[in-house]
Amino acid sequence: MILPVAATVTLLATAACGGGGEGGGDGDGPQSITVGAIPIVDVAPLHLGVDQGIFEKHGIELTIENTTGGAQAVPSVVSGEFDFAFGNTTSLLVAQEQDLPVRIVANGVTSTGEEGNDFGGVVVPEGSDIAEPRDLEDATIAVNNLENIGDTTVRNTVRQAGGDSDTIEFVELPFPEMPAALERGDVDAAWVVEPFLTSAKAGGATEIASNFVDAHESLSVAYYFTTEQVIQEDPELVDNFTAAMEESLAYANDNPDEVRRILGEYTEIEESVAQEIVLPTWPTDLNRESTQAVADLMVHDGVLEDKPDLDELYR
Amino acid sequence: MSTDIADPARPSAAAAAEGGPPAPKRAPNRLLLGAAGVAAFLLLWEAVPRLGIIPGRFLPPATEVLATLGERVLLPEFWIAVLDTLIAWGLGLAIAFAAAVVLGFVVGAVPALRRFTSSTVEFLRPIPSVALIPLAILLYGTDLASTLMLVIYAAFWQIYIQVLYGVGDIDPVAEQTARSYGLGRFARLRYVAWPSALPYLMTGLRLGASVALILAVTGQLIIGTPGLGEQIAVAQASGATALVYALIIATGALGVAVNVGLRALERRALRWHVSVRGEENA
Numbered sequence: 001m002i003l004p005v006a007a008t009v010t011l012l013a014t015a016a017c018g019g020g021g022e023g024g025g026d027g028d029g030p031q032s033i034t035v036g037a038i039p040i041v042d043v044a045p046l047h048l049g050v051d052q053g054i055f056e057k058h059g060i061e062l063t064i065e066n067t068t069g070g071a072q073a074v075p076s077v078v079s080g081e082f083d084f085a086f087g088n089t090t091s092l093l094v095a096q097e098q099d100l101p102v103r104i105v106a107n108g109v110t111s112t113g114e115e116g117n118d119f120g121g122v123v124v125p126e127g128s129d130i131a132e133p134r135d136l137e138d139a140t141i142a143v144n145n146l147e148n149i150g151d152t153t154v155r156n157t158v159r160q161a162g163g164d165s166d167t168i169e170f171v172e173l174p175f176p177e178m179p180a181a182l183e184r185g186d187v188d189a190a191w192v193v194e195p196f197l198t199s200a201k202a203g204g205a206t207e208i209a210s211n212f213v214d215a216h217e218s219l220s221v222a223y224y225f226t227t228e229q230v231i232q233e234d235p236e237l238v239d240n241f242t243a244a245m246e247e248s249l250a251y252a253n254d255n256p257d258e259v260r261r262i263l264g265e266y267t268e269i270e271e272s273v274a275q276e277i278v279l280p281t282w283p284t285d286l287n288r289e290s291t292q293a294v295a296d297l298m299v300h301d302g303v304l305e306d307k308p309d310l311d312e313l314y315r
Numbered sequence: 316m317s318t319d320i321a322d323p324a325r326p327s328a329a330a331a332a333e334g335g336p337p338a339p340k341r342a343p344n345r346l347l348l349g350a351a352g353v354a355a356f357l358l359l360w361e362a363v364p365r366l367g368i369i370p371g372r373f374l375p376p377a378t379e380v381l382a383t384l385g386e387r388v389l390l391p392e393f394w395i396a397v398l399d400t401l402i403a404w405g406l407g408l409a410i411a412f413a414a415a416v417v418l419g420f421v422v423g424a425v426p427a428l429r430r431f432t433s434s435t436v437e438f439l440r441p442i443p444s445v446a447l448i449p450l451a452i453l454l455y456g457t458d459l460a461s462t463l464m465l466v467i468y469a470a471f472w473q474i475y476i477q478v479l480y481g482v483g484d485i486d487p488v489a490e491q492t493a494r495s496y497g498l499g500r501f502a503r504l505r506y507v508a509w510p511s512a513l514p515y516l517m518t519g520l521r522l523g524a525s526v527a528l529i530l531a532v533t534g535q536l537i538i539g540t541p542g543l544g545e546q547i548a549v550a551q552a553s554g555a556t557a558l559v560y561a562l563i564i565a566t567g568a569l570g571v572a573v574n575v576g577l578r579a580l581e582r583r584a585l586r587w588h589v590s591v592r593g594e595e596n597a
Contacts (some may be wrong), residue, residue, distance in 0.1 A: 036457070039549045065457060066539050066549065072452060081456030176551045180373045195554045203372060268553035 030061040031237055035224070036073050036085035039066050039267050041119065041194050042109035042222060043086050044259045045282050047266050049248030058244035060237075064266075074102060077227055084230075084241060088222040089294050090149045090303070096313050097304055101228035103315045105238055106245035107287060108222035109280045111212035118210040119280040120193035120221075122154060125182040126204035130189060133161035133209045139188035142173040142181055147303045149221060149294065150191045153211040156297050160214055179203055194277040195269050215297065216290040218283070231315060238315070249282040286314060375557040384561035392546075393565075399542040400569065403459060403531040407466025408524055415471050415523075416516065419478025420508070429479070440476070444469035444530050448537055459541075462534030469530045470523035477519030481512025514588055517581040524577050525570070532566050543569070 037043040046064060049055050055062045065082060067073055073085040074095045086108050087095075095102045112118045122141070124130045130139060136158050143150030155165035173181055178190040179200040191211060192200055201207065212219045224245055231238050252259050256279055263274045288310055298304040357377045364371040375383075387393045422428050444465045451461035485508055493503045535544025543566050550558040 038552065040552055066545060067457060072457060072539070075452060076456050079453065079456060081458070174551075176554060183370065183373075199372070199554050203370070268550040268555040268558055270553075270555060273554065 030056060030059050031240075032061045032063065033083040033237070033241070034063045034065055034081070036065045036067045036076050036082040038073075038086065041259075041263065041267070041269075041277065042280060044262055045245070045248040045252035046086065046224075047262050048252050048255075048258060049244055051262060051265070052248070052251060054247045054251065055244045058240045058247075060240055060244055066266075074100065077102065077225065080227075080229075083237075084224055084226045086222055087225055088149050089220060089291055090147075090152060090298060092223060092225060092313065093291075093295055093298060093304060093308050094147075096308055097306070102225050102313070103228055103231055104223040104225050104286065104313055105231075105242050105315050106224040107220055107249060107282070107284060108224055109220070110283055110287065110290075111210075111216075111219040111221060112278065112281050113213055113217045113219075115210045115213050116207060117278055118213055119197070119278050120191065120210075120212055121197055121207045122157070122189055122191050122209040122211055123182065123197065123200045123205040123207050124189045125185065126206070128188065128206070130208060133157050133214075134163040136168060136189060136209075137163045137165075138167045138169075140169045140171060142178050142187040142190040143170050144173065144175050144191075146170055146172050147301075150211075152294065152297045152301055152303060153215045153219075154191055154209075155301060157209050157211045157214040179205070194279075195273050198273060198277045216293040218281075218287065219290045219293070220287040221280075223286075246284040249284050253282040288314065372556065375560060379557050380560040380564065383557045384564055387558070387561055387565070396541065396543045396546050397565070397569065399540075400528075400531055400535065400544070400566075403462050403466060403534070403540065403542060404524075404528050404573070407463045407531065408470050408520075408527045410463070411467045411470035411523060411527070412474055412520060414467075415474035415478055415519070419475050420482060420504070420512075423479045423482030424508075436472075436475075440472045442468075444526075445533055445537075448534070451534075452538060457538050457540060461538050462531060462540040462542075465530045465534045466527045470527040473523040473526055474516070474519035477515040477522070478512060481515030482508060484515065485511045510587075514585055514590070517584055521574070521577045521581060524573055528570055528573055 035046065037046055043064075046062075050062050050064065067076065067085070073082070073087040074091055076082045077085045077087075078095075078100050084105065087102075088108075092102055092104065109119075111120075122133070122136070130136060136154070141151075141154060143154065151168075151170045154170075155168065158165045158168065171187060173187070173190070175192055175196045178187075178192050179196060181187050182190050182200060182205055183203060189208070190200070197207070212221060224241075226238060226241075259279055260274045263269050264271060269277075291310060291313070295304065295308050295310070299307055360374075360377040363369050364374045364376045371379075422432055447465060447468060448461075451464045455461035455464060489507050489511070490503065493507050498506065531542065532544040532547075534540055535542040536548050537544075539545050539548065543562055547559055547562045547566075550562060
């Protein structure tokens with residue numbers, strides 16, 4: 001069936017808009033590249049790297065594109081619109097299983113490894129009869145994405161506590177809506193990350209588990225990644241990006257005050273909240289072991305069909 | 316009248332050009348009541364969180380939200396976002412309008428072509444633009460182009476359908492008269508078809524403009540193209556509740572401004588039309 005009208009509209013739109021983004025400069029001067037990142041605490045090193053001139057020093061002129069959801073990161077990098085992006089570990093493992101050529105080039109954000117003092121955790125509302133992870137059996141728990149890092153690690157936490165993780169019902173809710181949903185009693189518990197962990201606690205919620213910590217002592221929740229194509233076309237650029245990123249990660253890790261300051265530049269987190277929240281850690285280590293741990297949990301839950309080949313995923 | 320496209324909302328030429336009810340005799344009274352209505356709403360909004368009916372963390376009182384908005388309008392970023400939103404809206408609407416007018420006149424003038432395309436149009440028209448977001452991201456990534464695609468798609472149908480009605484509504488007597496006076500095809504288009512269709516076109520433009528603004532903000536909110544919608548998304552991800560409300564009010568104000576502007580444009584373009592002339596004589 002020919003769709004003449006629709007075709008014309010699409011053509012007009014295409015003609016009016018031109019193609020997508022383009023990356024890379026050549027020869028002299030810094031190389032302009034685009035990196036996709038959600039405007040949350042986790043990507044503070046990226047913004048600090050630009051702010052402190054670290055990327056410039058490595059010959060990179062960086063444009064940070066705000067993405068509104070992690071789900072966009074993978075398709076945007078695969079389509080070449082972003083040269084690099086920040087994407088969470090489970091999304092990358094799923095992308096790899098679908099034969100998308102994603103490659104990890106730098107660490108993204110890592111759990112603090114301290115039970116009860118991490119940047120994400122499971123909270124229950126005031127007066128809840130859920131006191132420990134084991135009580136989460138049969139509960140309705142909010143996570144920001146189903147079949148992703150939240151429910152995978154929460155199930156693991158419940159199993160470790162000796163509970164049956166198959167009886168949990170997970171519902172998908174955006175983080176910002178979780179504190180209100182808890183208070184209304186729409187869900188029995190919620191897995192939240194900062195700054196919503198702090199605001200949920202301020203509203204009387206209790207933190208009963210640090211699911212990242214339970215999964216691995218130093219769990220990398222997300223990474224900066226690119227595609228096999230970019231690595232083949234411009235290995236030098238990828239080397240420079242990795243070097244600049246590692247330097248930025250180290251800077252963020254050593255300067256928490258700088259992190260809290262830069263939050264005011266690219267997020268709308270109120271200053272008082274920014275001073276309070278638990279910051280994650282930003283080691284430069286690529287932390288394969290923790291990715292393996294996440295992959296094993298995903299295979300256990302049936303989110304992944306087969307054991308992934310991490311040699312393929314890491315550059 | 317050979318309309319294949321059934322639409323209950325088919326306006327008459329007069330209704331198509333409604334510019335609001337006849338001018339009220341007691342305008343001050345109406346303004347006063349309107350202002351009182353807004354004030355009552357704001358008081359209610361202020362009271363609900365203050366009385367703890369809804370916790371202030373989820374619904375900040377009106378004064379706090381308006382104060383936040385007051386701080387925002389002093390920042391250049393805010394106006395850049397407004398401009399970005401208007402660009403996405405205006406560009407998308409202009410492209411949709413041009414495409415719809417050209418296609419509408421061509422398809423509307425050839426009955427066979429109209430019948431050939433009508434089933435396709437009826438299939439495509441109800442597809443909600445937001446459902447095309449994944450497709451837009453695949454095609455254009457997260458820059459302005461993907462939001463434009465949504466805006467164009469949504470606004471196009473609104474205008475196109477109206478143009479078809481307008482072309483179908485040409486008075487056969489006027490058409491025959493023009494023919495017997497020896498007006499050529501183009502002249503008939505210019506002096507008969509265009510004025511007949513104009514009221515419909517204006518209605519389509521107004522409907523398209525509202526939808527285009529909704530889609531421009533939605534695209535920014537979900538895809539992350541720069542603008543007010545993107546700022547709402549960032550504020551939301553940061554847990555800045557008062558700011559979310561403040562920006563929503565700003566988008567609402569933009570919507571009102573767009574509508575007022577288009578009504579004025581409509582009255583100007585249709586000054587000669589009986590529906591508008593009638594109002595001025597009232």
